[in-house]
Amino acid sequence: xxxxxxxxxxxxxxxxxxxxxxxxxxxxxxxxxxxxxxxxxxxxxxxxxxxxxxxxxxxxxxxxxxxxxxxxxxxxxxxxxxxxxxxxxxxxxxxxxxxxxxxxxxxxxxxxxxxxxxxxxxxxxxxxxxxxxxxxxxxxxxxxxxxxxxxxxxxxxxxxxxxxxxxxxxxxxxxxxxxxxxxxxxxxxxxxxxxxxxxxxxxxxxxxxxxxxxxxxxxxxxxxxxxxxxxxxxxxxxxxxxxxxxxxxxxxxxxxxxx
Amino acid sequence: xxxxxxxxxxxxxxxxxxxxxxxxxxxxxxxxxxxxxxxxxxxxxxxxxxxxxxxxxxxxxxxxxxxxxxxxxxxxxxxxxxxxxxxxxxxxxxxxxxxxxxxxxxxxxxxxxxxxxxxxxxxxxxxxxxxxxxxxxxxxxxxxxxxxxxxxxxxxxxxxxxxxxxxxxxxxxxxxxxxxxxxxxxxxxxxxxxxxxxxxxxxxxxxxxxxxxxxxxxxxxxxxxxxxxxxxxxxxxxxxxxxxxxxxxxxxxxxxxxxxxxxxxxxxxxxxxxxxxxxxxxxxxxxxxxxxxxxxxxxxxxxxxxxxxxxxxxxxxxxxxxxxxxxxx
Numbered sequence: 001x002x003x004x005x006x007x008x009x010x011x012x013x014x015x016x017x018x019x020x021x022x023x024x025x026x027x028x029x030x031x032x033x034x035x036x037x038x039x040x041x042x043x044x045x046x047x048x049x050x051x052x053x054x055x056x057x058x059x060x061x062x063x064x065x066x067x068x069x070x071x072x073x074x075x076x077x078x079x080x081x082x083x084x085x086x087x088x089x090x091x092x093x094x095x096x097x098x099x100x101x102x103x104x105x106x107x108x109x110x111x112x113x114x115x116x117x118x119x120x121x122x123x124x125x126x127x128x129x130x131x132x133x134x135x136x137x138x139x140x141x142x143x144x145x146x147x148x149x150x151x152x153x154x155x156x157x158x159x160x161x162x163x164x165x166x167x168x169x170x171x172x173x174x175x176x177x178x179x180x181x182x183x184x185x186x187x188x189x190x191x192x193x194x195x196x197x198x199x200x201x202x203x204x205x206x207x208x209x210x211x212x213x214x215x216x217x218x219x220x221x222x223x224x225x226x227x228x229x230x231x232x233x234x235x236x237x238x239x240x241x242x243x244x245x246x247x248x249x250x251x252x253x254x255x256x257x258x259x
Numbered sequence: 260x261x262x263x264x265x266x267x268x269x270x271x272x273x274x275x276x277x278x279x280x281x282x283x284x285x286x287x288x289x290x291x292x293x294x295x296x297x298x299x300x301x302x303x304x305x306x307x308x309x310x311x312x313x314x315x316x317x318x319x320x321x322x323x324x325x326x327x328x329x330x331x332x333x334x335x336x337x338x339x340x341x342x343x344x345x346x347x348x349x350x351x352x353x354x355x356x357x358x359x360x361x362x363x364x365x366x367x368x369x370x371x372x373x374x375x376x377x378x379x380x381x382x383x384x385x386x387x388x389x390x391x392x393x394x395x396x397x398x399x400x401x402x403x404x405x406x407x408x409x410x411x412x413x414x415x416x417x418x419x420x421x422x423x424x425x426x427x428x429x430x431x432x433x434x435x436x437x438x439x440x441x442x443x444x445x446x447x448x449x450x451x452x453x454x455x456x457x458x459x460x461x462x463x464x465x466x467x468x469x470x471x472x473x474x475x476x477x478x479x480x481x482x483x484x485x486x487x488x489x490x491x492x493x494x495x496x497x498x499x500x501x502x503x504x505x506x507x508x509x510x511x512x513x514x515x516x517x518x519x520x521x522x523x524x525x526x527x528x529x530x531x532x533x534x535x536x537x538x539x540x541x542x543x544x545x546x547x548x549x550x551x552x553x554x555x556x557x558x559x560x561x562x563x564x565x566x567x568x569x570x571x572x573x574x575x576x577x578x579x580x581x582x583x584x585x586x587x588x
Contacts, residue, residue, distance in 0.1 A: 011398070013399065013518055013519075013537075013538050014537065014538075015398075016401070016537075017398040017401040017402050018402070019402055026397075026398065026402060037519060038519075095375060096366070096376070096378070097366070097369055097370060097374070097375055097376060100366075100370060101370075122398070122399065122518065122519075123397065123398055124397055125378065125379060125395075125396065125397055125398070125399065126366075126376075126378045126379075127362050127366070127378060127379075128365075128366035128369070128376060128378060129366075130366070131334060131363055131364075131365075131366040131367040131370070132366040132367060132369065132370035133370075134334075134367065135338065135366075135367045135370035135371050136370055140334070140335055140449065140450040141334055141335075141363075141367065142450070143334075143359070143362065143363040144359060144363075146512070156453070159359075160359060160513065161359045161360070161455070162358060162359055162464045162466055162467060163457065163458045163463075163464035163467075164455050164456060164457045164458055165455070165456045165458075166452060166454075166455050166456075167452070167453040167454045167455070167456065168333075168450055168451065168452055168453065169450070169451050169453050170449065170450040170451075171449035171450070174450075179512075180512055180515075180519050180520070181512040218375070219374055219375025219408055219410070219411040220375035220376060220377055220406050220407075220408050221375075221406060221407060221408070221409060222404055222405070222406050223392065223405040223406060223407060224404075224405045225397075225402050225403070225404050225405075226402065226403050226405075227401075227402055227403070228396070228400065228401075228402070228403050228544075231544070231549075231563050231565075232565070234549070234561075234563075234564045234565040234566055234567060235565075235566060235567070236556070236561055236564075236567040236568075236569060237566065237567065237568050237569070238556075238568075238569045238570070241570055241571075241574045241575055241578050242578060244568055244570065244575070245568075245575060245578040245579050245581075245582045246582055248550065248566050248568060248579065248582075249579070249582045249583060249586060251566055252527070252548065252550070252566070253586070256527075256547075256548045256565060256566075258526050258527045258547060258548045259527075259583075259586070
């Protein structure tokens with residue numbers, strides 16, 4: 001089985017994020033970047049499928065700047081076989097739909113039975129690439145998957161809805177986006193990390209994919225970035241439990257007017 | 260302007276869900292501002308009465324796309340049916356709720372239409388020409404981004420639930436009902452719904468809840484969540500959890516509030532034994548009112564709480580429940 005996993009190199013969720021002084025974007029200098037947490041579930045699932053037997057290959061692919069190779073190597077250290085880096089200055093400004101277009105141009109040249117992505121990247125929070133990629137490849141997609149199993153050329157997947165789980169059966173190939181809870185991603189071990197450092201990563205630019213600047217120009221354009229308005233400082237109540245609780249209820253009713 | 264602004268309907272159990280009505284409200288306000296017609300687009304089967312009722316809350320047109328293949332929601336036939344209609348009617352904008360279904364359908368639809376999509380927006384404004392500007396949280400809400408889709412058409416966006424005022428019933432407006440035939444073959448992308456398993460809590464779902472009581476590491480053990488459930492019962496609230504409580508195996512992942520869990524927008528969020536890590540705040544900081552109960556006065560949660568109670572939650576929470584019961588009596 002040929003499994004492709006789409007990954008993204010993103011700032012650590014611990015990071016304090018601030019806009020640039022001119023509000024044109026986010027200040028990224030000095031941020032610690034990691035493999036997108038939701039993509040870790042996707043990589044882990046692919047490796048488990050490979051380990052469960054049969055003859056499978058796991059290829060990880062990313063659209064990103066120079067440093068994005070590091071996340072490909074993290075995935076390879078976890079157990080992925082091959083890495084492909086789609087890298088071009090023209091890709092840097094694209095939007096989520098553009099990222100899906102770029103990925104589809106690369107993926108359609110590869111053999112694939114299953115494509116896994118994280119449900120969203122924790123920087124842009126768009127959650128678009130999985131379904132958009134599936135549409136461009138003309139294959140089905142299942143979003144926000146908490147459980148999946150491959151059975152005779154089909155995948156049965158549990159997809160999270162509000163207050164419910166939908167069980168879907170889908171022909172392969174298909175695109176599935178991974179949700180937390182799908183599995184527990186492994187920590188790469190040192191020998192694998194060292195080996196991954198030496199792995200040759202295939203690099204493809206816009207020309208190699210036959211894409212013009214128009215093909216990758218963002219359709220959704222960022223106008224500005226700002227910090228959210230701060231919440232008003234609240235008040236802290238201490239002292240006798242019965243009194244504090246009574247006062248809180250009064251404030252909720254009369255001041256906050258939420259009861 | 261003869262163009263149309265569309266709201267795509269989401270149904271559950273034969274009813275139009277509230278997030279759809281919120282999107283319809285936003286579309287109505289945009290439509291009024293630019294003189295565009297507002298259309299409700301319902302892909303489904305045997306849904307005309309529900310569609311008409313929803314359309315009366317702000318739509319000028321109800322497009323009813325009914326077909327056997329649309330009886331239950333699936334991404335692929337829904338995307339095709341709506342895209343086919345969009346190719347014919349050329350709407351100026353298509354908006355959906357940023358629910359699980361909306362977030363699954365919108366990107367596929369946008370890719371099919373070759374257009375741009377603004378995800379999970381908390382504001383949607385228009386200029387006089389009908390070019391929309393959206394505000395959306397990024398980096399789990401640590402910053403806000405303003406974006407627009409200046410050229411590609413239709414402009415597409417998903418709107419975060421519980422932010423936009425729902426459309427109001429307008430007896431003076433009779434939506435025109437247009438029945439649309441869909442060209443769908445049974446094997447259009449073989450995906451079947453085998454079953455839908457409802458969550459067993461019997462409580463309102465977190466992203467739809469007006470009241471949430473949430474517990475973290477300070478609860479000490481899973482059985483103690485019982486006191487939160489009792490408080491929640493008094494309020495008709497949903498029960499959430501921090502990542503610490505979920506990772507400890509005390510609560511299900513579906514209950515997790517935070518950056519790798521759910522983003523909630525309740526009227527009241529009561530955080531018990533939750534320290535207030537940056538990733539947790541990402542999931543609940545747009546609650547209208549936040550109450551925090553924690554024995555540590557330095558807990559970061561007190562920086563965002565409107566009312567912070569420093570104390571032993573095992574005393575405070577039952578006392579709060581009793582005090583609320585008294586006010587209801």
